[in-house]
Amino acid sequence: MTDNNRVVVLLSGSGTTLQAILDQQSQYSYEVVGVLSNRPDAFGLERAGKAGVESLSLDHKLYPSRELFDLELMKHIDAYKPDLVVLAGYMRILSSAFVEHYQGKLINIHPSLLPKHKGLNTYQSALDAGDSEHGTSVHFVTEELDSGSVVMQAALEITPSDTAQTLEQRVKVMEHHLYPKAIDWIVSGRIALQDDVISLDKKPLGPQGYRIPETSIVTEK
Ligand code: GAR
Numbered sequence: 001m002t003d004n005n006r007v008v009v010l011l012s013g014s015g016t017t018l019q020a021i022l023d024q025q026s027q028y029s030y031e032v033v034g035v036l037s038n039r040p041d042a043f044g045l046e047r048a049g050k051a052g053v054e055s056l057s058l059d060h061k062l063y064p065s066r067e068l069f070d071l072e073l074m075k076h077i078d079a080y081k082p083d084l085v086v087l088a089g090y091m092r093i094l095s096s097a098f099v100e101h102y103q104g105k106l107i108n109i110h111p112s113l114l115p116k117h118k119g120l121n122t123y124q125s126a127l128d129a130g131d132s133e134h135g136t137s138v139h140f141v142t143e144e145l146d147s148g149s150v151v152m153q154a155a156l157e158i159t160p161s162d163t164a165q166t167l168e169q170r171v172k173v174m175e176h177h178l179y180p181k182a183i184d185w186i187v188s189g190r191i192a193l194q195d196d197v198i199s200l201d202k203k204p205l206g207p208q209g210y211r212i213p214e215t216s217i218v219t220e221k
Pocket of ligand 1: 011012014015017018089109110111119136146175
């Protein structure tokens with residue numbers, strides 16, 4: 001177990017990503033110390049409770065501005081003294097102050113092979129674009145939406161029978177293996193970010209980060 005392993009997870013919805021992170025915690029070196037949601041009805045809060053992890057919801061609708069909401073959120077996050085803040089389906093644009101405050105220790109998972117298909121509805125966008133592959137990316141968060149250095153990607157081949165729904169299901173399976181591994185590699189210091197370049201075990205990685213194919217996503221450790 002490393003010392004710098006305290007993880008706070010932010011979410012807005014069902015929390016299947018959080019569940020995967022919690023389920024694999026015993027295999028890895030991170031510890032989820034708190035879960036926060038901007039939506040009081042997010043099912044992810046119940047998942048945290050079942051796992052015995054402290055959770056809190058702050059309803060963003062009750063704050064007059066994004067900046068004030070984020071300031072309050074930062075106060076609660078910082079109380080957990082996190083080493084890494086993990087966005088797991090946190091569907092809210094972050095203020096500049098928030099991103100700056102957690103620079104280098106804030107990551108997100110986005111369901112596309114970035115820099116392709118930023119924003120919402122990535123599955124349909126990939127189909128509409130006639131892409132032969134789709135996937136998911138873990139990246140450090142910067143001010144620009146779904147940008148920032150890519151830590152890891154997992155890719156799958158799109159088949160003629162794929163729909164947006166089947167792609168989502170297939171990508172989520174990959175995400176649930178990719179994200180816990182990425183979190184572990186970051187808190188354990190295997191992955192490092194310096195001057196926007198990601199390195200793994202001190203070797204610089206390319207713009208796609210560490211790339212895992214679908215065929216080895218479940219088995220690779
Ligand atoms: C995940 O698929 C994640 O990649 C996506 O939200 C889903 C959350 O699922 N995130 C984004 O689109 C961020 N741009 P969950 O609520 O079941 O964990």
